[in-house]
Amino acid sequence: MKDHYDVVIIGGGAHGLACAYYLARDHGITDVAVIDKSYIGAGGSGRNTAIIRSNYLTREGVQFYDASVKLYEGLAQELDFNVMFSQRGHLTLAHNDGSVRTMRRRAEVNKLEGVDSRLVFPDELARICPQLDLSEHPRFPILAALYHPPGGIIRHDAVVWGYARGADQRGVDIHQYTEVTGIDVANGAVTGVRTTKGNLSAGVVLSATAGWASNVAAMVDLELPLDTFPLQACVTEPLKPFLDVVVVSGSLHVYVSQSDRGELVMGASVDPFTSYSMAGSLDFLEGLSGHVLELFPFLSKARILRQWAGLCEMPPDFSPLMGFTPVVNFLLDAGWGTYGFKASPICGKTMAELIATRQTPELLHPFRLTRFAEYDQVGEKGAASVGH
Amino acid sequence: MLRLDCPNCGQRNSAEFRYGGEYDPRPEATIQTAEEDWIRYLYQRRNVMGLQIEWWYHRAGCGLWFLVERDRRSNEVARTWRWQSAGAEKATGEIES
Numbered sequence: 017m018k019d020h021y022d023v024v025i026i027g028g029g030a031h032g033l034a035c036a037y038y039l040a041r042d043h044g045i046t047d048v049a050v051i052d053k054s055y056i057g058a059g060g061s062g063r064n065t066a067i068i069r070s071n072y073l074t075r076e077g078v079q080f081y082d083a084s085v086k087l088y089e090g091l092a093q094e095l096d097f098n099v100m101f102s103q104r105g106h107l108t109l110a111h112n113d114g115s116v117r118t119m120r121r122r123a124e125v126n127k128l129e130g131v132d133s134r135l136v137f138p139d140e141l142a143r144i145c146p147q148l149d150l151s152e153h154p155r156f157p158i159l160a161a162l163y164h165p166p167g168g169i170i171r172h173d174a175v176v177w178g179y180a181r182g183a184d185q186r187g188v189d190i191h192q193y194t195e196v197t198g199i200d201v202a203n204g205a206v207t208g209v210r211t212t213k214g215n216l217s218a219g220v221v222l223s224a225t226a227g228w229a230s231n232v233a234a235m236v237d238l239e240l241p242l243d244t245f246p247l248q249a250c251v252t253e254p255l256k257p258f259l260d261v262v263v264v265s266g267s268l269h270v271y272v273s274q275s276d277r278g279e280l281v282m283g284a285s286v287d288p289f290t291s292y293s294m295a296g297s298l299d300f301l302e303g304l305s306g307h308v309l310e311l312f313p314f315l316s317k318a319r320i321l322r323q324w325a326g327l328c329e330m331p332p333d334f335s336p337l338m339g340f341t342p343v344v345n346f347l348l349d350a351g352w353g354t355y356g357f358k359a360s361p362i363c364g365k366t367m368a369e370l371i372a373t374r375q376t377p378e379l380l381h382p383f384r385l386t387r388f389a390e391y392d393q394v395g396e397k398g399a400a401s402v403g404h
Numbered sequence: 405m406l407r408l409d410c411p412n413c414g415q416r417n418s419a420e421f422r423y424g425g426e427y428d429p430r431p432e433a434t435i436q437t438a439e440e441d442w443i444r445y446l447y448q449r450r451n452v453m454g455l456q457i458e459w460w461y462h463r464a465g466c467g468l469w470f471l472v473e474r475d476r477r478s479n480e481v482a483r484t485w486r487w488q489s490a491g492a493e494k495a496t497g498e499i500e501s
Contacts, residue, residue, distance in 0.1 A: 230451035241447035243425070244476075289406070289423035292453045292476050299405060299419065332447060388447045389440075 017191055017213055021049040023371060024209050024218040026196050026232055028052030029061035030172070030357060031349050032224035033179035033190075034364020035371075040186035042365070043372035048188045050180075051211060053195035057176035060226035063326030064357040065249050065271060065283040067262055069106045069167035071126050071133040073118075076382035077335065077396045078129040080362060083379060085166060087361035097178030099170055100276065106167025107136075107145060109265040109311070111156040118397070119162040126164070136163045145261050149313055156268060156310055167262060169273050169281075172357060179364070199235040205344035206236065220371055222347045227292070227327025229337075229350035236343045241388055242329040242351055245286035246293060248300040250323035252315075254278030268307040279321060282308060286328055286354065294325040328353045333393035338367065338383040339376050347371065348385060355396075409484045412466040424459030426450060427471060453477055460484075 023039060025032040028050045039045040052058065068088055070081035092099045110116040119135055126133035137160050138150045150158055180190060191213065198210040199221060208217040223232040233240050259274040269285035284304045287297070301323060309316055330353045331337060337351035349367050352359070366377045376384065382394050406418035426449060431441045450456070455475050462468050473482040 228453070230449070231453050234450075239444070239448040239450060241449065243449050243451050289418070290426075290451075290458075290476065291479055293479050295479075297405065329451070389443050 017049070017189070017194070017211075017216065019215070020217045021189070022047040022219040023049070023222065024216065024220070025050045025222045025224055026209070027059070027223065027225035028056040028180070028190060028192065029059050029224065029226060030057070030176050030179060030360035031061075031226070031352070031363050031367075032222070033176060033183055034360050035222060035224060035349070035367045036183040036188045036190075036364075037179045037186070038365045038368035039371060040183060040188055042368060045368075045372060046187035048183075049216070050183070050188060050190045051194045051196060051209070052190075052192050055192050056180050056190065057173055059228075060326050060328075060352065060356055061172055061176050061360070063249070063324060064172060065273070065281050066169045066172045066357065067106070067167070067264075067271060067273065068101070068103075068170055068358045069164055069262075070131050071106070071108070071122055071162060071164040071167065073122050073125060073397050074335075074394055075125060075129060076394050078126055078131055080379055080383075081355075081359060082129060082131050084359050084362035087365065088170065091175070091178065091361060095178035095182050097174055097181065099174040099178055101168065101170045102276075103166050103168040105144065105261040106164040107141070107261055107263050108162040108164070109148075109158050109263065109267075110160045110162070111158060111265065111267045113159075115267055116160045119160060122162055131164070132166055133162060133164045136161050145259075145263060147259055147314075148263070148311055154310055156265075158311075169262060169275070175357075175360060179360075196232065196235070199232070199346070201236050201343060201346075204342075206346045218345075220345045220347060222349060222367065222371065224349040224367075226350075226352050226356050227329050229329055229348065233341075233348070233350075236341075236346050238341060238343060238346075240337060240348075240350065240385075241331050242337070243290050244292055244327050244329045245290050246325040247283065247286045247328045247354060248296055248304075248323060248325045249281065249283035250301065250304065251275070251279040251281050251321050252318045253321045255280065255318065263311065265307070265311065268310060270304060270307040270311070272308060272311070280308075280315070280318065286330065287325075292327060294327065296323045296325055330354075332388075334396040335394035336363075336383045337385050338363070338380050339370060339385065341385055351383075406479050406481070408460060408472060408481060410462050410465060410468065411470050411484060411486045412468050413462065416462070416465060420462060420464040422461040422463045424461050424469065427457040427459060455482060
């Protein structure tokens, strides 16, 4: 490790590595270190359910995530790495009138922003996803769904590795198993970072640690509007391919897709109380299984292979915190709750632009940290695990 | 499964309770209370990775709102007690890593 870097990025996940990659590719800034306390992609980047979509509820959100989907579409080519992006279509089910109304509104907001998204009803649903129980018998009958054809799944590890290799090839240093223990501040500006492998001086420090941002911010005496919750997910043993869309239900707090290996990848909402513990619970497994069987009763004999948890730092308005902070040269890419992975490319690209130009790109302006004091929140109720 | 010791009902499964957020006394509401204090109270959280004092509500039991000190790294509960008065609660949970 050198003793000085122009840019130090804390967190070697998809966000941090993408930022390093675009700093080097677009702005020629290569004196960059990415530091992670574990291996790259050990946090949220390797723990999400790998769903990509842009059918959000707010204009700001839709524009941001749509820019991300467009980058994902060209990512395998760009990184020369097979990220296995499969735009197989994404269904968000509505089980009551209130949800149908929300889906209709989302579809209209999406269309205004040029995103392919529309409301479909059981007759069409039966063609898109005949595996669903569309009868009127279930406790939560399916009345309609928001259909988003460009949505899909990707191999999340490949995204991390692709960005890491691209950044590395352009001269970025990646330091794994190096934990940041402190951040030095003098006269209100960041001067350096202390780590378990030595101290270094830094021009700019970017915190890109999903889940742990409050702890990093505390090193510069900053309190953030974030609370950290675990979110659990699981996979079944491999089954023959039968499901070629992503199925989500906000009311049942469940999302299901089938991976290329045949496993059903399933996630739920955040746990009922905050924690930094990533231990799994039987409560989660029981609740999730019940909800999945509500949608696909024939899966009752499927067996769970493994379960895990990741950390989600939730802001009050379900929108991220990005950009400048009161501490000069300390930047945030935080508050990525349940929706961070799908935003990785655009976060990396816009944060790199912000670091290089010292100007907040237009796409990031709505997500500035000062929005709370300005009473200008971005209420993103289209985020995963937010009930409708 | 997390179990909590309700001051009225004793040890119960956490599914009976509702988590109510970290303990953060509300600023005194006077005309002088600075706007920044309200903003801090409304939005900012310490979100510590360590011991935290927090509110819980026994919704499927006696209906009591009470305080719990819990280690957010392990979910180990250090103590639970009845709230007395604002300002009397001393947070022992400093940031530990």
